[in-house]
Amino acid sequence: PSIGLHPRDMNRIVEAMHRLRDAGNTLVVVEHDPAVMLAADRLIDMGPGPGERGGQIVFDGTPDAARNADTLTGAYLGARKHVGIGLRRFVNDSTPKLILQGVREHNLKNFDVSFPLQRLTVVTGVSGSGKSTLVQDVLVPALLRHFGKPTEGAGEHDALLGVDWLADAVFVDQSPIGKTARSNPASYVGAFDEIRKLFAVAPLAVERSYTAGMFSFNAGDGRCPTCGGSGFEHVEMQF
Template identity: 75%
Template sequence: WSREQLEALPGLSLHDLMMMPIDRLRTFFARLEPKGQGHESEGEFQALKLLFEEITTRLKYLCDVGIGYLTLDRQSRTLSGGEVQRINLTTALGTSLVNTLFVLDEPSIGLHPRDIHRITEAMKRLRDAGNTLVVVEHDPAVMLAADRMIDMGPGPGEKGGQIVFDGSTHDLRSADTLTGAYLGGRKHVGMGFKRAVTDNTPRLVLEGACEHNLKNVSVEFPLQRLVCVTGVSGSGKSSLIQDILAPALLRHFGRATETPGHHERLLGADHLGDVVFVDQSPIGKTARSNPVSYVGAWDAIREIFAVSALAKQRGYTGSKFSFNSGDGRCPTCGGSGFEHVEMQFLSDVYLRCPDCDGKRYRPEILEVTIDRQAIGSVQPRALNVADVLELTVSEAAQLFANDRDVIRALQPIVDVGLEYVKLGQPVPTLSGGESQRLKLAGFLAEAAKGGSATRQGLAKKGTLFLFDEPTTGLHFDDIAKLMRALR
């Protein structure tokens, strides 16, 4: 058989099937009937029938969640967040299990409101088959589809940890909780003051973008404004911003990046001083990094300890209070507070350091204390350096309210709604949404530092910030805080 003869045969090859969109593939299999040829056994015929049923069920489910336009040969790394989320849900929600408990953690992440309806329908189908679904969710559409609501609160971090409501969705609207206030329409995410876009507004222009499913689009982004790129899941938002615009700008500023997706040209980048792409990737793999050091507040706190009476008497400098270097840290764990035990075939184990009991420092360093009084409290608190790392951001903001350098760096963390994290919490333990907000707080803190270091007005080019779904995993109240921080 030559290749030409094989290609001339009727029907479709496996490669042809892989290149068909899933909805057309479903139609193709719906027309096919498994036929017994007579010479194979009944068992083989039944196995063939089972295979056909399995294929058609799975294809039907992929179409039900709205990704019938994808082809099977598409690489998974080129899919958008919403498409990946729906494929993951297909494996969970497309089963024919009964009397099973499904626990879903924010299934609506990265989905357009049109697609959320499809997901809730799939969940209801599972429920009607006799299963139980427990869903952690912030999206109102999924909340309203639930038979029962459990609201945790009343606030984040140390202000939370209680069940503040347990009842029907209808009753939650009138309940006296933060979630109830937003669902009942008594509170709203404020839109704030909007800056008009005029003909004189400087613009960034991207022409001829045609990566993945983009059809030779040209787009203008007005600068010094809050610009939102939206559309249904899989419509090309990520291709436009992540695959073309961000790499093209990073290359313009001479930074290492992947090859930008296909586009004709980029105009107006000269108006910008820098570009920052804030995505949901983890900030760093090192457990030594924590929120207080990330925003630059730790240097100021160390200096406060260094000027205390006992530190001066002993001749301690700010470097003595570092947990990353110097001889003030615990020699056993090197200032991390725990020992890393590598297990050969299991995941690594972290054990609390037996010498410093997780406090990171030598005993003589912990003898140095500072007195700080929170606003509204009667007694001042004596804190050593380990106590400060155990404070949450909101507690630290109250105690250090009069220390200008500290509060200037901590305030952005409060502004983006992360006031519940501890100052010494290792950065790798933060969720994707928290990492993204901490990155934003880092940039805000840098801007505040630059703004107050020089009182003189400098003509400076602005920075373009690119965010990838910054409201992922956020409650209505956190979205309101984030919107204020973005402005």
């Protein structure tokens, strides 16, 4: 439940879960955020590793006891391990920048903002503070328009400076890639076409006269007849 939330909002989520618990409900939450883990009455830690190295309960107890547990989660909760910040690249006056001037879309209060190039810039803030408006409604459409790509109109602003430093702009969001729900990175970039060709020249495929099309999960007889290539079966519930 904490995904995408600002730390200020985490306390509200925890309070809401505590109210549900105090009303007599039982809550079982899958969570990685320390604030939620430490607010629990009971903490079950799975591990010790991912995939085939996991599948065990490595700790079952209170959050306070988990801090001292000999587990990877316990090491981070107990501050014996820390998340590294990596190598920071400093920003100074000579660093090339992308500058938005006079941004005033929705609740944005007519400000100027600069994004240093060849650096990692994070836009953060509480929910509703204007993060998505700044990036998704103003910056990205302005960039796409500059590069002649189809886009909706950019949010209100006076100017976009420094864009000549860039060769292109790509907006990555949570929208599904490709045209179907079956798209994946391999099919999207065309790599799966070559994979299907390799399948088609396998001895058994040659013996059965299979072509590359037989190994497509978008069409043909090669895909699973039950799920239609989706990898799961959607069952409507009737009540």
